Amino acid sequence: AQSVSQHNHHVILSEAASLELGCNYSYGGTVNLFWYVQYPGQHLQLLLKYFSGDPLVKGIKGFEAEFIKSKFSFNLRKPSVQWSDTAEYFCAVRPIGSSNTGKLIFGQGTTLQVKP
Amino acid sequence: EAQVTQNPRYLITVTGKKLTVTCSQNMNHEYMSWYRQDPGLGLRQIYYSMNVEVTDKGDVPEGYKVSRKEKRNFPLILESPSPNQTSLYFCASRLSLGNTEAFFGQGTRLTVV
Numbered sequence: 001a002q003s004v005s006q007h008n009h010h011v012i013l014s015e016a017a018s019l020e021l022g023c024n025y026s027y028g029g030t031v032n033l034f035w036y037v038q039y040p041g042q043h044l045q046l047l048l049k050y051f052s053g054d055p056l057v058k059g060i061k062g063f064e065a066e067f068i069k070s071k072f073s074f075n076l077r078k079p080s081v082q083w084s085d086t087a088e089y090f091c092a093v094r095p096i097g098s099s100n101t102g103k104l105i106f107g108q109g110t111t112l113q114v115k116p
Numbered sequence: 117e118a119q120v121t122q123n124p125r126y127l128i129t130v131t132g133k134k135l136t137v138t139c140s141q142n143m144n145h146e147y148m149s150w151y152r153q154d155p156g157l158g159l160r161q162i163y164y165s166m167n168v169e170v171t172d173k174g175d176v177p178e179g180y181k182v183s184r185k186e187k188r189n190f191p192l193i194l195e196s197p198s199p200n201q202t203s204l205y206f207c208a209s210r211l212s213l214g215n216t217e218a219f220f221g222q223g224t225r226l227t228v229v
Contacts, residue, residue, distance in 0.1 A: 051215040106158035
């Protein structure tokens with residue numbers, strides 16, 4: 001079955017520390033890839049997306065992600081986190097194929113807590 | 117402003133009492149879907165619709181119904197809610213089935229007692 005795995009469930013960092021959140025998926029075909037952020041009490045907002053082309057994708061608020069096809073990975077990075085980055089982060093994959101239903105498959109989520 | 121609007125935002129109900137959560141988008145999107153979010157499970161798709169009068173089951177459709185009579189609206193219906201349907205629900209819409217991003221509503225926190 002198609003699945004998305006986020007390596008870290010809860011990450012605690014100090015301000016200015018670097019961030020890397022891991023995401024791996026299980027699907028051998030073409031995919032669209034996304035990272036969403038959910039601030040406390042709010043809806044999901046798109047951080048960045050990958051459809052095709054350059055595997056290094058830059059998003060909003062200084063986030064970037066790299067698609068490594070051979071590793072089925074799409075890790076999220078930020079060089080220096082801020083207290084305002086405290087949120088839950090979701091990796092999502094959309095398989096593209098003959099039975100394309102448009103479904104987004106989400107990882108379990110990673111809660112990031114940034115200490116001031 | 118482009119948005120997906122869900123109502124209500126919060127709802128507490130009793131087992132067996134039918135309820136409807138509404139979802140409306142103003143972006144003329146073809147594709148709409150419902151997800152539920154549960155701790156440790158991420159978001160899972162309940163139902164989706166590729167266009168008016170075209171709906172299909174997602175991964176966790178049991179206990180839910182949907183309809184798509186108009187392009188902008190995609191209500192989620194719980195005919196007989198049960199406590200295991202206590203969850204946070206999100207409606208999402210996309211322009212089409214192609215390489216497009218999804219926009220999410222604000223969420224509806226449902227508690228069934």
